[in-house]
Amino acid sequence: MNAKSMIKILAITYGLIGILPIFVSDSSIMMRILTMILIWSVVASCWDLIMGYAGIFSFGQVAFYVIGAYSSAILSVSLNVPPVFAVFAAGIITAIIGVLVGIPCLKLAGPYIALVTFAFQLALEPFLKGPMGKAIGSGGSRGIISVPPIEIFGISFSSSELVPFFYLALVMTLICSAVIVVILKSHWGTAFLALKDSEDFAASLGVSAFKYKLLVFGVTSFITGLFGALYVHYVGILSTRMLSMEVFTVLLIMIVVGGIGQYPGVVLGAVVTVTMNELLRPMGIYRLLIMGGLVVVIVLFLPDGVTGLIRKFSVFSKRKKKEDRPIKT
Amino acid sequence: MLIEIIDVIISGLLNGSVYALMAIGLALVYGVTKAFNFAYGSFYTMGGYFAWVVMVQMEIPGGYYTVFLTAIPFLFIVGFLLEKFLVAPLRKRDDWQMKAMMLTLGLALFLDIGYMAMFGPRLKSLPDIVEGTLELGPLVFMNQDLVIFVLSITGLLCFAWLLNNTRVGMAVQAVAQNPAGAQIVGIPKERVFAATFAISTIMVGIGGILLSQKNFVNPQASTGIMIKAWVITAFGGMGSIKGSLYAALIIGMLEAFVGYYLGMIHIDIAVLTLLLVTLAFRPQGLMGRE
Numbered sequence: 095m096n097a098k099s100m101i102k103i104l105a106i107t108y109g110l111i112g113i114l115p116i117f118v119s120d121s122s123i124m125m126r127i128l129t130m131i132l133i134w135s136v137v138a139s140c141w142d143l144i145m146g147y148a149g150i151f152s153f154g155q156v157a158f159y160v161i162g163a164y165s166s167a168i169l170s171v172s173l174n175v176p177p178v179f180a181v182f183a184a185g186i187i188t189a190i191i192g193v194l195v196g197i198p199c200l201k202l203a204g205p206y207i208a209l210v211t212f213a214f215q216l217a218l219e220p221f222l223k224g225p226m227g228k229a230i231g232s233g234g235s236r237g238i239i240s241v242p243p244i245e246i247f248g249i250s251f252s253s254s255e256l257v258p259f260f261y262l263a264l265v266m267t268l269i270c271s272a273v274i275v276v277i278l279k280s281h282w283g284t285a286f287l288a289l290k291d292s293e294d295f296a297a298s299l300g301v302s303a304f305k306y307k308l309l310v311f312g313v314t315s316f317i318t319g320l321f322g323a324l325y326v327h328y329v330g331i332l333s334t335r336m337l338s339m340e341v342f343t344v345l346l347i348m349i350v351v352g353g354i355g356q357y358p359g360v361v362l363g364a365v366v367t368v369t370m371n372e373l374l375r376p377m378g379i380y381r382l383l384i385m386g387g388l389v390v391v392i393v394l395f396l397p398d399g400v401t402g403l404i405r406k407f408s409v410f411s412k413r414k415k416k417e418d419r420p421i422k423t
Numbered sequence: 424m425l426i427e428i429i430d431v432i433i434s435g436l437l438n439g440s441v442y443a444l445m446a447i448g449l450a451l452v453y454g455v456t457k458a459f460n461f462a463y464g465s466f467y468t469m470g471g472y473f474a475w476v477v478m479v480q481m482e483i484p485g486g487y488y489t490v491f492l493t494a495i496p497f498l499f500i501v502g503f504l505l506e507k508f509l510v511a512p513l514r515k516r517d518d519w520q521m522k523a524m525m526l527t528l529g530l531a532l533f534l535d536i537g538y539m540a541m542f543g544p545r546l547k548s549l550p551d552i553v554e555g556t557l558e559l560g561p562l563v564f565m566n567q568d569l570v571i572f573v574l575s576i577t578g579l580l581c582f583a584w585l586l587n588n589t590r591v592g593m594a595v596q597a598v599a600q601n602p603a604g605a606q607i608v609g610i611p612k613e614r615v616f617a618a619t620f621a622i623s624t625i626m627v628g629i630g631g632i633l634l635s636q637k638n639f640v641n642p643q644a645s646t647g648i649m650i651k652a653w654v655i656t657a658f659g660g661m662g663s664i665k666g667s668l669y670a671a672l673i674i675g676m677l678e679a680f681v682g683y684y685l686g687m688i689h690i691d692i693a694v695l696t697l698l699l700v701t702l703a704f705r706p707q708g709l710m711g712r713e
Contacts, residue, residue, distance in 0.1 A: 145521070151521065151524070198699065198702065198703055201702075201703075201706040202702060202706050203661075203706070203707075204520070205453070205459055205657075205661060206657055206661070206702060206706070206708075208459065208524065209653050209654070209657050209698075210698075210699065210702065212650070213650065213654065213695050213698065213699075216646075216650060216691065216695075217691060217692060217695050220688060220691055220692060221692070224688060339532065339535075339646055340532075343528065343529070343532045346525060346528055346529070347529075349525075350525055350529070354518070354521060354522075354525075355518075379536060379539060379540050380536075380540065382532060382536040383533060383536045383537055383540060385529075385532065386529050386530065386531070386532030386533030386534075386535075386536060387529070387533045388529070389525060389526065389528065389529025389530075389532070389533075390509060390526055390529045390530050390533065393513070393522050393525050393526040393529065394509065394512060394513070394526065397513075397516060397522060
């Protein structure tokens with residue numbers, strides 16, 4: 095997909111989401127769904143960047159999100175750092191941890207990376223609940239309650255004021271989406287694809303696998319940490335429940351629905367998945383059953399997700415340009 | 424003191440032998456089909472529930488004999504059909520490994536929640552396979568532990584025999600070495616893939632039946648088992664069967680010692696540290712090939 099149509103799709107999607115609060119600002123449920131769509135769309139985009147474009151099977155996305163949330167919460171609760179700065183500090187802390195996780199992954203082959211990053215997520219829960227986590231102020235299994243909301247120029251962005259927080263999240267989302275588009279369309283994005291297609295050949299052309307792989311770990315974990323921090327100041331409470339398989343799978347579904355390595359697709363995936371997740375909530379335990387079954391069905395019948403579906407139909411409506419074809423992965 | 428250490432070693436051996444059964448199944452399926460099966464742990468739970476349904480819910484006579492006689496074909500069919508209808512269609516694509524990972528993750532969630540919806544969130548307990556204890560001087564063994572140990576070793580030996588002495592096993596080895604070459608000499612590659620998947624499902628399911636007697640049937644156990652099997656295969660070398668065997672025994676021992684001397688909560692952290700340290704020095708695992 096070229097940069098122009100990428101920006102077009104993003105602009106239309108976020109534009110529509112941005113206008114909606116004018117009509118639904120009275121309904122707190124709708125506002126919550128819209129806010130969560132924004133947050134998850136960026137987190138899922140980062141995952142798509144590292145997995146779909148850079149070809150690294152990183153399964154640590156939820157862990158980075160939680161690390162961002164915990165660092166910001168600990169900074170603002172235990173050390174009384176103003177939330178605005180804590181959010182950015184959390185992004186930087188997460189980026190550092192992301193690079194530290196990335197370093198051992200550089201040497202490893204695909205499946206090992208998936209394992210190490212997934213194991214990292216699993217080890218995070220006992221760490222945060224155990225004595226070491228308590229020492230840094232994670233609150234153990236009780237978690238952290240009463241995280242202060244973000245305040246800028248006297249305006250407080252908390253869960254009681256849904257509309258201002260929504261627009262704060264929208265601004266952050268737009269900035270981060272712009273960053274992702276720029277990365278994908280700069281020589282970074284080309285280098286990621288080259289490394290993914292053939293690491294040896296890319297290296298022979300002078301593309302440093304070390305540099306670009308660490309960069310992608312750093313950038314994606316920075317943005318993910320930032321949004322994790324944003325989220326915790328919005329809901330105000332935090333516990334290790336965020337590390338459950340459920341959150342991980344819901345994030346996975348966004349990518350599956352949107353299509354892996356089809357960038358703006360994952361944003362559409364987030365819109366569909368978050369909305370569906372909320373609509374199915376009254377069904378209790380069957381919600382996750384349906385979600386799990388859906389992953390299987392979509393992977394089987396719509397391997398490129400919504401993006402693949404749109405492309406299929408656009409064959410009939412528009413003449414297909416050559417550069418619009420996805421780069422085969 | 425010495426007795427304590429022997430006790431710990433025995434419990435390590437016991438866990439290690441069952442882990443070996445499960446991890447070798449995973450090593451086999453990865454070595455042959457190159458597919459990551461994230462739903463592996465869910466088949467462990469499936470084995471446990473199968474035994475519970477047969478013995479406790481439906482009260483079919485014959486105890487564990489009936490369970491094993493029915494569970495092996497049942498798990499074989501489940502595994503065969505899953506590979507045939509869910510994993511095989513993905514192979515046409517270039518990025519099928521990632522797609523297979525996602526599909527099996529979705530499947531794992533589907534199965535785990537399915538168990539909870541069908542059987543409720545409560546733990547189910549299975550009857551002991553044999554009662555009583557065996558006393559050798561100061562050492563006391565539970566007969567149940569001995570039977571579990573013997574059965575899992577038998578399972579491993581059966582597997583080794585199957586792989587080395589039968590036509591199916593040789594076909595599996597040929598496909599693992601060179602899929603294209605195997606196809607040229609007339610080995611039905613797709614059927615071998617499905618058969619390997621089915622055999623691995625049997626191995627983990629049997630592991631589930633054996634260990635669930637001690638640990639209860641738990642719908643939430645799947646993720647832990649899946650990770651354990653993956654850690655063992657990665658530690659031993661992805662796709663290396665011998666490596667997985669040693670790795671399973673080492674990890675079983677490590678768990679027993681850490682659990683006894685430092686407390687259960689440190690088990691996961693110790694296992695992961697061992698894995699990370701090993702991978703840092705030997706990225707291909709203990710016995711894996713580069």
